[in-house]
Amino acid sequence: MNAKVEQASGTNAADIAKLALAAVILVGGIAGFYYFSGAAQVLRVLGLLVAVVAAAFVGSQTGPGRTLRFFLRESSIELRKVVWPTREETIRTTGVIVVVVIIISLILGLIDLILKVVVMDWLLKL
Template sequence: MASTEVETVSTGADKAKLAAVAVLVLLGFVGFYLLAAHGAWVQWAVLLVAVAAALGVGATATPGQRLIGFGRDAVKEAKKVVWPTRKEAMQVTGYVFAFVVVMALFLWLTDKLLEWVLYGLILGWR
């Protein structure tokens, strides 16, 4: 049977850090809208500084460190991807187009056959 446990933030320090992240992001948005009279540069600077500070604080918390580790692992795995050559990509694309054409013809012929059977033979509406 599958485990239904939910992983939560366990330490008080992590909870405080995540609360600080939320407060910093909120302050950034509030500052963005309150400083509308000072120009777009000031607004964006306040928002970006607040978000950068929130990211910095969030990176020190355990969930943030796990997220950074996950990102590193994802980049490692993405580097292992072997992309097809141009020739292989063109061949597969050709196969897909051919399959689409064959399926379109099959569906069109099936539609016309059913139309002929139902309307022509059974109902006689022609």
């Protein structure tokens, strides 16, 4: 884990303007996708992808965008440290969970049946 102290930073006017520009680019790309419905599907999707990439680039230049990029970079580093279970461990663990769920459901069903008999047959017949 990275031991850097994060500074609380507010979003300034330039960041807000950049985020608004990114939103306009994204909405423009979506609007263009539907406006040019007569054009080839490949061109429409390509235009939409260009707009999404451009909006992501503009958004990544803001304070929140830099924070997100830092978080994603640190997350990928942490994911490389994870020791994933083997297939056999996963199957064994899943089997144990299934057995425990069945046992607990039978116990809860039995408790429900006992309470039903007690309430319906004994208490309500008085």
